[in-house]
Amino acid sequence: MHRHLGKVVAGAAIAVTATAVMVGVTLPSDASGQEKGAAAGRDGGPQSSTAEQGGSARQQSAVVESAPVQGKTGTGRDPLTDDEMKRAEQIALGRNLRDSGENVTGGKGPQRLAVDLAELSPEEVAQADPPRRAEVSYYDYKDDAYVIKTVDLASGKVADTETQHGVQPPPSRDEAREAARLLIADKLGDGLKRDYKDATSRALTGPDQLTVTGFVYRVDEENAGPAALADCGKHRCVRLFTRVVNGQWIDTRQLVIDLSDRTVHRLG
Template sequence: MHRHLGKVVAGTALAVAGTAVMVAITLPGTAGANETGGTNGDGTRAAQQTGQGPDAVRPGVVEQAPAAVKKGTGRDPLTDDEMQRVEKIALNKQLLTSGENVDGDHGPQRLSVDLADPEADELDDPAAPRRADVTFYDYRTDTLVTKTVDVESGKVVRTGTQHGVQPPLSRAENAEAAELLIADPLGAGLKADYKDATGRELTSADQLLLNGAVYRATPGGQPAVLDKCGEHRCVRLFPKVKNGPWIDARWLVVDLSARKVARLAH
């Protein structure tokens, strides 16, 4: 096989499993729908029971009752309901309108929602408040924003901002980095390797399984266009053909903040 990015790396496929939950609502049947007779012999009763005729009674519709919010206790991991609730609380109007996500849209990029560590004087308290750290990255200002929310009261108890701090990348950020690479002239080798492996054109990040690592600049260790990596959010991608080999793209770095791609020296 011809190699365009140095080599296509064979490896074990990564399985990404999703779980779909389907909720079925069964409507009650119409009583006596199979009856063919009527009290007056003209079929009026049967017509009413099967939803026909001017005086027919329409079948009732049962609406699903709102699901109760599931809550954890103590140091239990946050439930899905708790995570959704605290994220909504943390993303207030000001942050939503002033921040920018990896796609350039309004609102910061969501990174993680985790159970916060207890305070020092709460370590042995089984009734200590449950708090959640909700972390965002604001691409407009290259700022990591962490909001700590009291899970029970729903109040934001602490807000922290940091520059030059680069936590692990989210799935959305890896996908955007791949889209930028595919659209850039430096992505030609990636696309050629993909076509060699599959016989198809690579046009979207959805065609790949993606892992990524944060890249930080070192003095003189990269092209000048990447010198702000660390202050900017930059990523080295490790793409894999779905049900196929890895493609070696380690020499390419995507600056998500500047939306630029550069090649490191071999």
């Protein structure tokens, strides 16, 4: 099954304010660190198949990892079971990309986004026992690529791989947390730290002290943006709704964190 990755829509533009001050912000009832869409599925991890090489080099490098134990499976259009998700992740995350990919913190392997039940073709919908496939999606910070691998759960093989650049699915919880960490460490995060201190009488030293929700920021024909953020869209850039844990909201929406080059910028 081919999935058109261009259908993933970046987060809507949000009005900004002049300084990072405490405000009352009303979020959608489902805002929880992820948006609906590509990142709204269960966290998963993915990967690409190993490239073939010629001659004896191919014989030496073609080490095939056995598929993980099948475990508990669902039927029909039942949601993926925990066992199916784990199995899909292990199959999708082949050795090649696990070694060459890069996650949001710069570690090995691509950034996990989601594991979802794959859509069926019109012909498959009418079948009494349609195939069960999982779509494992991730973002590879090595080359700013959004990738979806479709795993056939019955055969234990990757059935399809799609890769696109310039497509930005909503950020995962881990990505929002890393964006908050970069903001706190940056000079532009001083306003956030002052407001946190005012609200709690404690110093803000890390993202675990906050509840954060990330939204994609991109520059395009409808949003020219400042010159310093011209790469947002090709790069993975986010804005944050930031809140003291179980406390007040602190408005940081005027700040943009470029996760690809790990820099922080101010709008306006």
